[in-house]
Amino acid sequence: MSQKPLPGFRDFYPEQFAERAHIFETWRRIVRRYAFQEYDGPPLEPLELYTQKSGDEIVTQLYNFVDKGERPVAMRPEMTPTFARMVGARAQALRKPVRWFSLPQLFRYERTQKGRLREHFQLNVDIVGEADVLADAELVSIAIEIMSAFGLTDRDVRARVSDRRLLNGLLTHLEIAESSWPAVYAVLDKLERQPREVSAEKLASAGLDAATVDVVLGFSEVDFATIAARYGEAPAVREHVARFRDYLSHLDALGVGLWIRFDLTIVRGLAYYTGIVFELFDNVGEFRAICGGGRYDNLLKSLGGTDLPALGFGMGDVVIGELLRSRGLLRSNASPLAFWVAQAPDTADAPQTALRTATALRAAGCVVEYALRSQKLDKQLEAGRKAEARAFVIVDPSAADGAWRVRRAGHEDQLFTTLDALCAWATLHHESTP
Amino acid sequence: MSQKPLPGFRDFYPEQFAERAHIFETWRRIVRRYAFQEYDGPPLEPLELYTQKSGDEIVTQLYNFVDKGERPVAMRPEMTPTFARMVGARAQALRKPVRWFSLPQLFRYERTQKGRLREHFQLNVDIVGEADVLADAELVSIAIEIMSAFGLTDRDVRARVSDRRLLNGLLTHLEIAESSWPAVYAVLDKLERQPREVSAEKLASAGLDAATVDVVLGFSEVDFATIAARYGEAPAVREHVARFRDYLSHLDALGVGLWIRFDLTIVRGLAYYTGIVFELFDNVGEFRAICGGGRYDNLLKSLGGTDLPALGFGMGDVVIGELLRSRGLLRSNASPLAFWVAQAPDTADAPQTALRTATALRAAGCVVEYALRSQKLDKQLEAGRKAEARAFVIVDPSAADGAWRVRRAGHEDQLFTTLDALCAWATLHHESTP
Numbered sequence: 023m024s025q026k027p028l029p030g031f032r033d034f035y036p037e038q039f040a041e042r043a044h045i046f047e048t049w050r051r052i053v054r055r056y057a058f059q060e061y062d063g064p065p066l067e068p069l070e071l072y073t074q075k076s077g078d079e080i081v082t083q084l085y086n087f088v089d090k091g092e093r094p095v096a097m098r099p100e101m102t103p104t105f106a107r108m109v110g111a112r113a114q115a116l117r118k119p120v121r122w123f124s125l126p127q128l129f130r131y132e133r134t135q136k137g138r139l140r141e142h143f144q145l146n147v148d149i150v151g152e153a154d155v156l157a158d159a160e161l162v163s164i165a166i167e168i169m170s171a172f173g174l175t176d177r178d179v180r181a182r183v184s185d186r187r188l189l190n191g192l193l194t195h196l197e198i199a200e201s202s203w204p205a206v207y208a209v210l211d212k213l214e215r216q217p218r219e220v221s222a223e224k225l226a227s228a229g230l231d232a233a234t235v236d237v238v239l240g241f242s243e244v245d246f247a248t249i250a251a252r253y254g255e256a257p258a259v260r261e262h263v264a265r266f267r268d269y270l271s272h273l274d275a276l277g278v279g280l281w282i283r284f285d286l287t288i289v290r291g292l293a294y295y296t297g298i299v300f301e302l303f304d305n306v307g308e309f310r311a312i313c314g315g316g317r318y319d320n321l322l323k324s325l326g327g328t329d330l331p332a333l334g335f336g337m338g339d340v341v342i343g344e345l346l347r348s349r350g351l352l353r354s355n356a357s358p359l360a361f362w363v364a365q366a367p368d369t370a371d372a373p374q375t376a377l378r379t380a381t382a383l384r385a386a387g388c389v390v391e392y393a394l395r396s397q398k399l400d401k402q403l404e405a406g407r408k409a410e411a412r413a414f415v416i417v418d419p420s421a422a423d424g425a426w427r428v429r430r431a432g433h434e435d436q437l438f439t440t441l442d443a444l445c446a447w448a449t450l451h452h453e454s455t456p
Numbered sequence: 457m458s459q460k461p462l463p464g465f466r467d468f469y470p471e472q473f474a475e476r477a478h479i480f481e482t483w484r485r486i487v488r489r490y491a492f493q494e495y496d497g498p499p500l501e502p503l504e505l506y507t508q509k510s511g512d513e514i515v516t517q518l519y520n521f522v523d524k525g526e527r528p529v530a531m532r533p534e535m536t537p538t539f540a541r542m543v544g545a546r547a548q549a550l551r552k553p554v555r556w557f558s559l560p561q562l563f564r565y566e567r568t569q570k571g572r573l574r575e576h577f578q579l580n581v582d583i584v585g586e587a588d589v590l591a592d593a594e595l596v597s598i599a600i601e602i603m604s605a606f607g608l609t610d611r612d613v614r615a616r617v618s619d620r621r622l623l624n625g626l627l628t629h630l631e632i633a634e635s636s637w638p639a640v641y642a643v644l645d646k647l648e649r650q651p652r653e654v655s656a657e658k659l660a661s662a663g664l665d666a667a668t669v670d671v672v673l674g675f676s677e678v679d680f681a682t683i684a685a686r687y688g689e690a691p692a693v694r695e696h697v698a699r700f701r702d703y704l705s706h707l708d709a710l711g712v713g714l715w716i717r718f719d720l721t722i723v724r725g726l727a728y729y730t731g732i733v734f735e736l737f738d739n740v741g742e743f744r745a746i747c748g749g750g751r752y753d754n755l756l757k758s759l760g761g762t763d764l765p766a767l768g769f770g771m772g773d774v775v776i777g778e779l780l781r782s783r784g785l786l787r788s789n790a791s792p793l794a795f796w797v798a799q800a801p802d803t804a805d806a807p808q809t810a811l812r813t814a815t816a817l818r819a820a821g822c823v824v825e826y827a828l829r830s831q832k833l834d835k836q837l838e839a840g841r842k843a844e845a846r847a848f849v850i851v852d853p854s855a856a857d858g859a860w861r862v863r864r865a866g867h868e869d870q871l872f873t874t875l876d877a878l879c880a881w882a883t884l885h886h887e888s889t890p
Contacts, residue, residue: 087521275811377709
């Protein structure tokens with residue numbers, strides 16, 4: 023039998039699982055504070071759920087097949103179509119705005135390379151039914167508070183934000199023909215990674231004159247104050263500048279203003295996003311985007327007939343895990359072993375008193391282990407040390423001074439004459455499981 | 457777009473997700489106290505991982521296909537092969553006994569009917585590397601403590617236990633030819649559901665004489681004391697009776713003796729189990745088995761070359777969910793909305809003070825929501841009531857007697873002059889998220 027998982031798939035041994043659980047628990051803890059409710063859908067869905075949104079090209083990237091009932095199906099490559107389906111099915115009954123999140127495992131058949139797997143877990147946070155820019159501010163603040171909860175600061179991560187409506191307004195004001203916008207978007211998207219001359223050439227061949235080419239190339243460095251000063255009164259731009267100013271003001275009030283960088287080169291999916299978009303990056307530029315999202319007001323209607331404004335983001339477990347590991351911040355949520363219960367040998371009723379002891383300590387919420395066979399005391403204690411027990415309880419019903427002896431490194435032994443007394447002490451002195 | 461999931465697959469809307477989360481959290485809380493560590497593997501595995509264990513017949517029940525790299529693959533129908541693969545790959549390095557658990561989603565293409573889905577989640581708890589019967593006692597006690605944590609008692613659920621070695625010893629003692637054992641097993645497995653005459657006929661045609669047929673048919677009612685008294689000194693039976701007596705004594709010490717019923721008709725997978733086996737059932741007999749497991753000492757060797765004794769059980773989320781619902785015990789783990797923050801209208805800096813308030817309360821661990829657009833105060837309060845907020849914070853920076861007013865049903869309004877004072881009070885009076 024092969025001892026390996028499929029290429030691009032991960033085994034989570036307990037050490038890796040405890041790191042994944044730390045990421046999941048941090049995600050859930052923060053998102054719940056924002057009054058989002060968790061949902062989940064099937065990891066296998068009808069294939070058309072994905073081709074309807076992304077076209078037939080997506081099939082080359084899918085784990086798709088025909089099931090035994092002759093249905094074309096696919097393992098989910100993203101959560102949004104399932105989310106749209108579920109919201110669409112109950113659109114009338116759901117309280118608005120819908121505030122939902124999910125932690126699905128997603129699957130894509132991609133070429134495997136460093137940091138590129140064929141499965142990952144992705145936090146999905148979405149708001150449906152609110153067009154106001156305050157919802158956009160709330161959304162990105164969640165992603166940033168998650169960074170903060172992981173121990174990252176605004177020196178480690180920044181949120182690059184743009185607004186598709188503002189950008190479109192600028193392109194209109196610059197008198198760039200709408201037919202050239204896709205080319206301009208494509209250049210902006212690559213502005214950081216592509217030589218300036220190549221970008222300039224592409225803009226020129228899209229029909230932009232030399233002066234306009236320079237303005238667009240300048241979008242990679244321009245800050246919001248400059249845009250506001252230069253174009254804030256232009257008719258095609260005015261309302262979008264005002265809205266974005268409100269957005270930034272809300273972000274300050276939400277306490278995340280220092281993390282924000284205005285960046286017109288943040289484009290994201292062309293057919294998908296309609297308003298404010300954002301991506302989170304590490305400040306060093308060492309990793310791919312940690313998180314991306316924005317407003318997609320038309321998508322639900324185009325997918326499910328539910329005409330509601332919507333916005334959301336996705337954050338995968340792989341990039342954030344790599345970033346946290348590189349910063350020494352990837353914690354483990356493993357429950358430490360509170361007690362190893364050992365039975366003194368040659369007592370009449372052993373192991374029964376040891377078992378009763380373990381049961382009582384567990385009922386008190388403690389993590390407890392003991393040897394699952396009869397062993398001499400020194401072998402039991404050695405096994406407990408290997409299990410990294412924080413404390414030992416040595417049970418000896420024949421001991422005159424107390425049948426329960428607690429031994430901890432750096433402490434005097436403590437003796438207890440009743441199991442109740444031991445459990446009361448354990449409850450006070452040892453973390454119990456939640 | 458279809459608004460339904462595939463047949464046999466579930467959408468988990470927030471209400472259903474909160475019930476699933478209650479089941480998951482109870483599973484994890486109890487199993488962790490027993491010092492088990494959580495692991496996970498890929499939901500997609502090489503097809504041969506399953507055919508090697510179960511033969512080619514299993515393929516008719518699988519979600520299997522050929523991936524884009526020409527690999528025959530299957531969505532996991534059970535966790536044990538992945539577990540065996542993972543343990544096998546690190547068998548030398550792992551501390552023994554291995555105590556691992558997992559909560560995988562599993563997939564089978566079965567005919568859908570009431571309570572039969574094509575996916576479910578299954579708690580898997582396994583111990584590897586310990587042959588002693590104390591490990592068997594520890595294992596079933598976990599399953600029972602889980603029942604107890606759900607609020608079920610020994611009046612609701614019983615654990616039916618048997619031992620394949622004891623049964624084989626009895627068949628040997630009764631001089632039943634080993635070639636007839638599979639037929640005897642099959643009859644025992646169906647003894648409760650099949651007319652007595654049919655069972656008798658099948659045993660007779662397997663070669664058993666009339667007296668032996670009567671003895672075997674009596675196995676459905678015989679208790680352990682009777683077996684011990686009748687066969688306890690027979691050479692083929694003696695050691696197995698002694699071992700089982702130790703098992704029962706351990707279970708008493710572990711506090712779960714009252715839940716146990718000796719039941720020789722518990723057979724489970726023929727090719728799989730080698731020792732003590734058990735199933736948990738509701739006492740009314742209303743539902744299918746809640747949980748099943750036992751000792752499978754030869755399986756790891758046959759799968760992966762790791763010759764280690766092992767035992768484990770699986771408990772699905774569907775049957776336990778149905779049982780808990782029928783008993784009024786299916787809780788929800790949804791986080792209630794602690795505060796709805798409303799801004800008094802017509803104040804100069806609203807909504808900024810409201811946003812700062814929401815941020816501060818969230819930083820204190822509280823679940824907080826507010827209107828994501830400007831609204832009159834009465835509309836905001838109405839939205840908060842629909843969201844079932846436990847308390848309102850009405851923010852009015854111009855109020856002379858305190859900018860933060862806390863309103864709760866059945867209480868006088870409370871006024872706070874600083875945000876710090878409000879947060880200190882909130883931390884004391886409102887459950888924060890973990």
